[in-house]
Amino acid sequence: MARPVKKTPEQWKQDILNAAQSLFLTKGYETASVSDIMELAGGAKGMFYRFFQSKEEVMHALGNQLFFENNPFDAIRKRTDLNGLEKIRTLLTLNQSDEKRNALNRQAVSILKDPRILATAIEENRRILTPLWLDLLEEGIRDGSIKTEYPKELSELLPLINFWMLPSVFPATEEELLHKYRFVMEVLSRMGLPLYDADSISFTEQLITDLTEKGEAKP
Numbered sequence: 001m002a003r004p005v006k007k008t009p010e011q012w013k014q015d016i017l018n019a020a021q022s023l024f025l026t027k028g029y030e031t032a033s034v035s036d037i038m039e040l041a042g043g044a045k046g047m048f049y050r051f052f053q054s055k056e057e058v059m060h061a062l063g064n065q066l067f068f069e070n071n072p073f074d075a076i077r078k079r080t081d082l083n084g085l086e087k088i089r090t091l092l093t094l095n096q097s098d099e100k101r102n103a104l105n106r107q108a109v110s111i112l113k114d115p116r117i118l119a120t121a122i123e124e125n126r127r128i129l130t131p132l133w134l135d136l137l138e139e140g141i142r143d144g145s146i147k148t149e150y151p152k153e154l155s156e157l158l159p160l161i162n163f164w165m166l167p168s169v170f171p172a173t174e175e176e177l178l179h180k181y182r183f184v185m186e187v188l189s190r191m192g193l194p195l196y197d198a199d200s201i202s203f204t205e206q207l208i209t210d211l212t213e214k215g216e217a218k219p
Contacts, residue, residue: 029107066101073132084140125159148192
């Protein structure tokens with residue numbers, strides 16, 4: 001009988017991430033247990049804790065993995081047919097169309113109630129996304145498509161907007177969330193970054209409805 005193939009630590013870690021992603025998207029984050037993950041990954045429960053301290057840490061690692069596998073900033077920076085503002089609008093469309101990452105992000109909403117996890121997520125967004133936003137904003141200023149005196153401030157604000165819109169962080173009804181979204185778009189427009197369009201409205205309204213149906217929006 002052939003011996004089973006011995007996996008490297010990196011293979012084990014990736015198998016755990018793959019199993020967790022599959023279960024989070026099918027069973028839901030709250031329902032899937034560490035035992036479920038390791039049963040699907042084909043290892044003992046103790047193997048999980050060689051790489052991760054908790055399900056929350058796995059969710060965080062999955063979010064990063066999905067972002068870097070399909071980084072919309074990398075895709076948009078190479079476009080020579082778009083000005084800075086058009087690149088940002090297209091980037092948002094690309095980001096919204098990543099259904100797998102969006103579904104996983106919806107599952108992650110509940111764990112952001114933990115202040116420690118929320119602080120880690122905010123710091124990660126600041127470290128990774130703020131420089132990427134600043135590059136696009138400065139490009140738009142150079143080509144004249146973005147007219148603002150606040151590129152640095154906007155680059156720091158944009159990664160924070162998603163957290164402010166989360167009803168698990170700032171409780172709100174569906175109607176209140178839609179009102180907050182329109183407020184954000186108006187503020188950005190007044191700061192020289194007009195992003196309001198029919199596609200973004202449609203996507204955001206659906207997202208808000210999904211969050212409300214999951215019970216995350218509180219009256």
